[in-house]
Amino acid sequence: MSEATVNAPANSSRRTWLITSCAMGGVGAAAVAVPFVSTFQPSERAKAAGAAVEVDISGIQPGEKIVVEWRGKPVWIMRRTPEQLAELDKLGGQLADPESARTAVPTPAYAKNHHRSIKPELLVTVGICTHLGCSPGDRLTPGPQPSLPDDWQGGFLCACHGSTFDLAGRVFKNKPAPDNLEVPPHHYISDTRLLVGEDKQA
Numbered sequence: 001m002s003e004a005t006v007n008a009p010a011n012s013s014r015r016t017w018l019i020t021s022c023a024m025g026g027v028g029a030a031a032v033a034v035p036f037v038s039t040f041q042p043s044e045r046a047k048a049a050g051a052a053v054e055v056d057i058s059g060i061q062p063g064e065k066i067v068v069e070w071r072g073k074p075v076w077i078m079r080r081t082p083e084q085l086a087e088l089d090k091l092g093g094q095l096a097d098p099e100s101a102r103t104a105v106p107t108p109a110y111a112k113n114h115h116r117s118i119k120p121e122l123l124v125t126v127g128i129c130t131h132l133g134c135s136p137g138d139r140l141t142p143g144p145q146p147s148l149p150d151d152w153q154g155g156f157l158c159a160c161h162g163s164t165f166d167l168a169g170r171v172f173k174n175k176p177a178p179d180n181l182e183v184p185p186h187h188y189i190s191d192t193r194l195l196v197g198e199d200k201q202a
């Protein structure tokens, strides 16, 4: 199995990845800028084959999120702070599927917990909205702000139609997105290296 190595995060090695968002009400398409780690890219052939992507996670600071590409999708890797993790336990009643029980976008067994991850602090999720495929933006700062409730605790906002997700990628109730963000197959090779695209048993 061919694999690709991605070193992260180093500002000098980042580029901006433009994702064409969905058309809104026939008005047209918007583009969302996403920081993207790109010191090494899989070959086109490897990407088409869905090659797993190896990521150096040692440099991701608490509260920081990086993006890598797997199968043409943006995969977010975020190291949540203890404060951010503590908030996840309080949101259950506001979420559409707090236990990740829905099956349209199945959550791997190892991520069926409140933090939706293998390591509590490290979120690994596909950054594509489950409504019509836009890429949600970071709204990591708690507190009142445009398009968000006053008791916002940090998370992600899909600007296309207003779906909101918590810092575990769980969608809030009564939003257009029907499901939580996808958790890709992944496992840790070591304390500092993550393989996106393969479960441990694969």
Ligand code: FES
Residues within 6 Å of the ligand: 022, 129, 130, 131, 132, 133, 134, 158, 159, 160, 161, 162, 163, 176, 177
């Ligand atoms: S694509 Fe419609 S809310 Fe995200």
